[in-house]
Amino acid sequence: xxxxxxxxxxxxxxxxxxxxxxxxxxxxxxxxxxxxxxxxxxxxxxxxxxxxxxxxxxxxxxxxxxxxxxxxxxxxxxxxxxxxxxxxxxxxxxxxxxxxxxxxxxxxxxxxxxxxxxxxxxxxxxxxxxxxxxxxxxxxxxxxxxxxxxxxxxxxxxxxxxxxxxxxxxxxxxxxxxxxxxxxxxxxxxxxxxxxxxxxxxxxxxxxxxxxxxxxxxxxxxxxxxxxxxxxxxxxxxxxxxxxxxxxxxxxxxxxxxxxx
Amino acid sequence: xxxxxxxxxxxxxxxxxxxxxxxxxxxxxxxxxxxxxxxxxxxxxxxxxxxxxxxxxxxxxxxxxxxxxxxxxxxxxxxxxxxxxxxxxxxxxxxxxxxxxxxxxxxxxxxxxxxxxxxxxxxxxxxxxxxxxxxxxxxxxxxxxxxxxxxxxxxxxxxxxxxxxxxxxxxxxxxxxxxxxxxxxxxxxxxxxxxxxxxxxxxxxxxxxxxxxxxxxxxxxxxxxxxxxxxxxxxxxxxxxxxxxxxxxxxxxxxxxxxxxxxxxxxxxxxxxxxxxxxxxxxxxxxxxxxxxxxxxxxxxxxxxxxxxxxxxxxxxxxxxxx
Amino acid sequence: xxxxxxxxxxxxxxxxxxxxxxxxxxxxxxxxxxxxxxxxxxxxxxxxxxxxxxxxxxxxxxxxxxxxxxxxxxxxxxxxxxxxxxxxxxxxxxxxxxxxxxxxxxxxxxxxxxxxxxxxxxxxxxxxxxxxxxxxxxxxxxxxxxxxxxxxxxxxxxxxxxxxxxxxxxxxxxxxxxxxxxxxxxxxxxxxxxxxxxxxxxxxxxxxxxxxxxxxxxxxxxxxxxxxxxxxxxxxxxxxxxxxxxxxxxxxxxxxxxxxxxx
Numbered sequence: 001x002x003x004x005x006x007x008x009x010x011x012x013x014x015x016x017x018x019x020x021x022x023x024x025x026x027x028x029x030x031x032x033x034x035x036x037x038x039x040x041x042x043x044x045x046x047x048x049x050x051x052x053x054x055x056x057x058x059x060x061x062x063x064x065x066x067x068x069x070x071x072x073x074x075x076x077x078x079x080x081x082x083x084x085x086x087x088x089x090x091x092x093x094x095x096x097x098x099x100x101x102x103x104x105x106x107x108x109x110x111x112x113x114x115x116x117x118x119x120x121x122x123x124x125x126x127x128x129x130x131x132x133x134x135x136x137x138x139x140x141x142x143x144x145x146x147x148x149x150x151x152x153x154x155x156x157x158x159x160x161x162x163x164x165x166x167x168x169x170x171x172x173x174x175x176x177x178x179x180x181x182x183x184x185x186x187x188x189x190x191x192x193x194x195x196x197x198x199x200x201x202x203x204x205x206x207x208x209x210x211x212x213x214x215x216x217x218x219x220x221x222x223x224x225x226x227x228x229x230x231x232x233x234x235x236x237x238x239x240x241x242x243x244x245x246x247x248x249x250x251x252x253x254x255x256x257x258x259x260x261x
Numbered sequence: 262x263x264x265x266x267x268x269x270x271x272x273x274x275x276x277x278x279x280x281x282x283x284x285x286x287x288x289x290x291x292x293x294x295x296x297x298x299x300x301x302x303x304x305x306x307x308x309x310x311x312x313x314x315x316x317x318x319x320x321x322x323x324x325x326x327x328x329x330x331x332x333x334x335x336x337x338x339x340x341x342x343x344x345x346x347x348x349x350x351x352x353x354x355x356x357x358x359x360x361x362x363x364x365x366x367x368x369x370x371x372x373x374x375x376x377x378x379x380x381x382x383x384x385x386x387x388x389x390x391x392x393x394x395x396x397x398x399x400x401x402x403x404x405x406x407x408x409x410x411x412x413x414x415x416x417x418x419x420x421x422x423x424x425x426x427x428x429x430x431x432x433x434x435x436x437x438x439x440x441x442x443x444x445x446x447x448x449x450x451x452x453x454x455x456x457x458x459x460x461x462x463x464x465x466x467x468x469x470x471x472x473x474x475x476x477x478x479x480x481x482x483x484x485x486x487x488x489x490x491x492x493x494x495x496x497x498x499x500x501x502x503x504x505x506x507x508x509x510x511x512x513x514x515x516x517x518x519x520x521x522x523x524x525x526x527x528x529x530x531x532x533x534x535x536x537x538x539x540x541x542x543x544x545x546x547x548x549x550x551x552x553x554x555x556x557x558x559x560x561x562x563x564x565x566x567x568x569x570x571x572x573x574x575x576x577x578x579x580x581x582x583x584x
Numbered sequence: 585x586x587x588x589x590x591x592x593x594x595x596x597x598x599x600x601x602x603x604x605x606x607x608x609x610x611x612x613x614x615x616x617x618x619x620x621x622x623x624x625x626x627x628x629x630x631x632x633x634x635x636x637x638x639x640x641x642x643x644x645x646x647x648x649x650x651x652x653x654x655x656x657x658x659x660x661x662x663x664x665x666x667x668x669x670x671x672x673x674x675x676x677x678x679x680x681x682x683x684x685x686x687x688x689x690x691x692x693x694x695x696x697x698x699x700x701x702x703x704x705x706x707x708x709x710x711x712x713x714x715x716x717x718x719x720x721x722x723x724x725x726x727x728x729x730x731x732x733x734x735x736x737x738x739x740x741x742x743x744x745x746x747x748x749x750x751x752x753x754x755x756x757x758x759x760x761x762x763x764x765x766x767x768x769x770x771x772x773x774x775x776x777x778x779x780x781x782x783x784x785x786x787x788x789x790x791x792x793x794x795x796x797x798x799x800x801x802x803x804x805x806x807x808x809x810x811x812x813x814x815x816x817x818x819x820x821x822x823x824x825x826x827x828x829x830x831x832x833x834x835x836x837x838x839x840x841x842x843x844x845x846x847x
Contacts, residue, residue, distance in 0.1 A: 031765060038773060045791025046781025047637050049645070062788075181621065181628055188632030194639075200651075203635025311689050313846050337691040345682035351610040363603040364690035366596040392614075 010103045014111020021085065022115045032077040032119060033126055040070040040130070043193060055198055059224045064136040067127050068220035069192035071148070072212065074123035075156040076183045080176065082116035083163025087173040090257075105254050109168075113160045120156020124149045136223075144222030151219050151235055158239050161246020168253035192216050214238040262325055264289045264416050264447040265310065271318030272305050279305045281471040282319060287449060287464070289415070292442050294462030295451040296557065298569055302471040303451035304344060307420045310449070311341050324415045337365065340409030340446075344420040348401055350394030354385050357393060358408050365412035372411070379407040383437065399430030406437060417441065419450040423457060435461055455557040455569055467561060474564040479557060486555040486563055490514060490525040491536055494549040506543050510535055529554070597696045604687075604700025605707065611674065612708070622670060623712045626663035630656060630716050634723070637781065645786045648812045652725035656717060657736055657807040658780045661800075663712035664744035665771035669764070671705035671744075672751015676761045684845070694842045698835075702748040709744035710737065725811065732810010735820055739807040742827040743800075747771045749834035756841035778804045799826035 023029065040063075048062040059065045089095050089112075098108050128145055131138070138144045167176050187193070189203055190212040199207055207213050218235020221228050265287035272280040280302045287293040295303050308314035310323055312332040321328045324338035348357060355376055362372025380389045383403040388396060396404065402422060409417060419438070423431040438461055442448055452458055458465045459479045467475040467482075475482055491511075495503055500516055507513065507524045511532065514523035526532035530552055540547055561569040591599075612619040630652075638651040648654055678684050687697050713736075721727065728736060751767040777794045778801040779787065787795055795801045806823025809815045 034769070038769065042773075042776045042791070043781065045788045046776070047640055048788040048791075049643050049782060049786040050637070050640055053639055053642055178621075181625060185628055185632065188628075188636055194636045198639040200635050200638035203632075308846070313685055313688055315846075333691050333693075336689055339689070341686075341689045343682065343685055343689075345685075347682040347684075347686040349607065349610075349683055351614045352607065356607075360603050360607065361686070361690070363596075363599050364687065364692050366591055366593075366691060368591050369599065 007104055007107055010107045011110045011114070014098075014107060015114030018082075018085070018112050018115025019118045022081075022119055029119070029122075032074055032081055033123065036070045036073040036077070036123075037126075037130065039073065040066055040127075047194075050194070050198075053198060055195070057195055057224060060137055060139075061135070063131065063134055064224055065195075065220070066193065067131045067136060067223060068148070068216050069187075070130075071124055071127045071152050071219060072155075072190075072192045072216050073184075073187055074127065075120045075152055076159055076187060077180070078116050078119035078123060078156050079159030079161075079163045080180055080183055081119065081163075082112055082160040083167040083176040083179075084173050085115065086112050086164050087167035087171060087176045090167060090171045091173060099258065105258075109161070109164050109250055109254075112164055113157045116160030116163070117153050117157045120153045120160075121149065123156070124152035131223075138223050140222040140226045144227055147222050147227060147232065148219045151215065151232075151239070154239050155215050155242070158242040158246060161243060161250055165246055165249035165253045168250060168257050171257070186210070186212060190216060211238040211241055262289075263287055263322075264291070265293070265321070265323050265449060267310070267319070267321045269319030270306065270309060270316050270321050272302075272309060272314065273317045279471055280309070280316075283466075283468070283471075283473050285466060285473070285476075287447060289447050290442070290445055291463045292438070292448040292450065292461055294458035294465045295449065295468060296453070296455060296458040296465055296561075296569070297451075297468035298453060301468045303453075303468060304420055306468070307343070307418055307449070307451055311339060311343075311418050312336055337412070338415050340412070340414035340417040342402070342405040342409045342417075342419050342422060344424070348393045348396075348405065350392060352393055353390050354393060354396070354400075354404050355380065355389040357404060358411055361408040362411045367412060375411050379410060383407045384433075399426050399433070402426060402430070402434060403437075406434070410441070414446070416447045416449065419448065421451055421453065424453065431457075453569070455561070459557055465557065467557075467564060469561075469565045475560055482557065482560045483555045486559050488525050488527055489529045489552055489554040490523050491533060492551045492553055493522045493524070493536070493540070493547055494520060495522060495540075496546045496548065499545045502543065503540060503545050506539050506545070507536060510539060597693065600692050600696050601700045601703060604697070605704040608671070608674070608701070608704035608708070619711070622663070622667060622708075623715050625666055626659045626712045627716045627719055629662060630659035630720060633659075633781075640782060640786075643782075643786060645783050647783070648726070650724060650726060652720050652723050653811040654808070655780070656720035656725050657739075657811060658775070658804065659716045659720075660713040660736060660740050661743050661775050661804065661807060662772070663716060664709040664740045665747045665775050666768065667709040667712065668702075668705045668744040668747020668749075669751045669767040669771050671701050671708075671748040672753075672755045672767045673761055673764045675701055675752050676755035676759065676763060679755060679759045679845075680761065688845065695839055698749075698752060698839055698842050701752055702745045702835075705744045705748035706741040709740055713737065713740045728810025729815065731815040735809060735815055736807045736811075739803055739823060739827070742831070743775075743803060746827065746830045746834055749831065749838045753834060753838040753841055756838065756845055774798070774800050775804075780804060799829060802826040 044063045044066050050056060051059060051062050095108065099105070128148070163176065166179065170176065189206045190210040191207050192212065196204060196207045196213060214234040215238050218231050221231045263286045265285060267283060267285040269282045269284065270280060271278065271282050283306065285293070295306065297303050305314065309316050310321055310328060312328050312335050315329065323335045326334040326338065328335055352360070358376035358379055359372050362375060363369070367375070380386050383406060385400060385403055385407065388400060393401065393404065406422070423434050426434070435457070438448055438450070450461065462479060464477065465479055465482060466473050493503065497520060500520065500522055503522050504513055504516070507522065511524040511526040514525055516522050524536065526536070533550070533552065537547065537550070558569050633655055634651055640646065641649050641651050641654065646654070750770060754763045754767050777791060778798050779795055784792060784795060802822035803826050806820050809819050
């Protein structure tokens with residue numbers, strides 16, 4: 001059997017494990033789905049009047065605007081949780097077992113990312129459903145919904161790569177878990193929850209340059225108006241940027257772990 | 262009035278009866294040993310007597326107060342050192358004893374004075390201001406014991422006080438328990454170590470599967486099983502001759518392995534010279550001689566059909582058959 | 585023997601509560617870095633919310649142009665909720681470790697044991713509240729006046745007590761730290777389904793309905809007074825009443841669980 005086929009089988013096996021693990025423990029899914037949903041409800045209810053503000057992009061409702069932000073929050077938490085799961089594997093010694101097997105190191109990380117991607121996908125579907133139930137329309141229809149799903153799932157994997165890198169570097173689940181507040185900070189400093197032009201300085205400027213804003217816009221535009229090539233392109237580039245960062249950090253962390261043991 | 266009086270005490274957890282109607286009477290100034298394997302119901306019983314758990318049947322009084330209706334009075338009269346050594350790793354030893362004093366209602370100055378005295382008594386003065394998290398297992402037990410004594414309780418409950426300790430630490434705890442008892446404190450201790458019960462307890466209650474299967478002083482329990490016997494390893498072929506010689510001296514028990522003669526004697530070690538002389542006069546060579554006393558494990562086996570401790574496998578072979 | 589040394593009951597109870605409160609400070613003081621998340625979290629939320637939703641004050645219905653002034657009391661109350669829930673988590677950990685047995689086997693009344701946990705949380709909540717207030721004032725939030733300050737801090741301490749009762753109830757009921765998310769989420773939902781983000785008139789339909797009946801809305805309004813206007817008794821007493829009611833209900837639940845633990 002060719003090396004590629006073998007590697008794919010390994011990735012698939014680890015991926016299945018990662019996905020099973022993720023969905024077998026509801027108490028882990030709950031914070032990733034429940035917390036952003038709660039926040040979505042509260043922020044939509046509390047700040048919904050914002051749609052009246054001069055300069056607010058034309059939307060059907062604040063909910064329609066916020067869905068992309070909720071998906072973003074959910075996928076960031078999924079990436080964090082994937083990092084925690086990998087760190088737990090490292091602490092338990094499971095990764096040592098994998099490292100001493102004749103499989104390429106990257107298969108291990110890719111397998112873990114499969115679980116994160118599955119969570120990201122679940123989150124995207126969940127919030128699309130919430131939106132539909134509570135009357136938010138997807139302006140660009142099925143195509144827009146599919147695009148959103150693809151971007152969210154890919155972003156989850158990208159962020160998961162960063163989480164994995166941190167897990168590999170520190171080998172500590174509690175360190176990765178402690179980064180959760182940082183996730184929220186980065187989200188607040190993007191256009192996830194509000195149009196960037198209407199944010200208060202210095203948050204506004206930071207959001208302008210935050211790559212997460214590009215991703216959120218790419219997911220949001222199809223929902224509130226239509227699919228825009230430029231927005232989509234920027235979102236993809238941002239995702240690729242994060243993927244690249246994740247790859248570099250993971251590679252270095254892997255080398256470090258194998259050297260240090 | 263007994264220090265501890267238990268009648269028909271019962272505790273059910275869902276369908277399971279962990280404690281199935283036990284009766285105990287412990288006099289003031291006594292050390293009572295509650296002996297049994299893991300899961301027998303020892304800890305459950307202690308938790309009921311220390312008001313941490315409600316009985317589902319029967320009644321119990323400790324220091325004259327009912328554990329259900331006068332729980333608070335019971336708590337003021339007892340000292341408790343439980344199996345999990347409920348200690349806070351972030352506190353220092355001194356802080357812990359002082360906190361216990363406050364919980365017991367002692368005035369602050371008095372509490373401090375007693376804490377100092379107790380730390381001295383259990384030899385923890387050097388470690389007193391270090392965090393408990395850094396204490397060894399033996400140190401933690403000593404601290405737990407000291408804290409339990411801060412209000413000079415009439416009755417002390419010790420749940421497996423030496424489990425997991427090295428032999429030296431174990432001896433230290435035993436000495437401390439004896440010293441307390443000399444001062445008049447009643448001690449109710451649970452243990453899975455028969456040596457501990459044998460050494461410390463005035464009275465022993467053997468518990469298995471929630472029932473007391475035997476009760477009495479260690480000596481009387483062992484005497485119930487039978488007298489000690491002498492086990493002799495003789496040269497091959499001399500067994501029947503030896504038996505006929507020893508028959509008048511003691512009661513013969515079935516020989517072992519075809520080479521060992523077992524004779525039960527009434528006076529224990531005092532009968533050894535007679536046995537040896539008799540065999541010597543008959544010209545029978547003795548390869549080895551052992552005086553085997555019944556142990557509490559033998560009592561346990563007798564009452565329950567299985568051993569309390571693994572190490573007593575050997576003893577099982579020498580145990581007299583029938584009593 | 586015990587009789588000659590027993591102190592009057594009230595004095596013993598006060599001493600016990602004090603000792604338990606002193607113990608609870610060890611978490612913060614003796615574990616390096618443990619205080620940081622609790623202190624930083626409300627501040628992060630404050631800065632984030634302010635940066636994101638600050639423009640809302642342009643809407644009709646806001647009596648202040650400073651969103652900092654509007655939400656700093658929310659962040660302070662959030663800090664109280666977080667601190668109180670954390671007290672519940674600590675109690676759950678104490679139960680798991682067997683520490684609570686020591687307290688339960690002593691003659692200390694059960695309400696005294698609960699009071700130790702709850703009052704400790706109230707005191708601790710003042711730390712993150714002070715921190716976020718300092719940041720907010722530096723960023724231009726209006727000075728609430730001494731009366732406003734006192735009212736707000738009182739509400740914060742009382743809210744922390746409410747949260748601690750809730751956390752303690754769950755801890756005693758489930759005897760496990762895994763109830764922690766429920767402790768935190770419960771308080772978050774309670775505090776944020778109020779006029780937290782905007783005045784009542786600007787809230788969307790369903791949230792407006794909830795906020796109208798949520799007692800914590802009165803607490804929010806009372807805590808916010810000095811920051812958006814002047815302090816009046818009319819705006820204060822509903823908040824006090826709400827807190828008294830919440831303490832009565834959750835405190836009773838928690839005390840009942842404490843009395844029933846193991847028994």
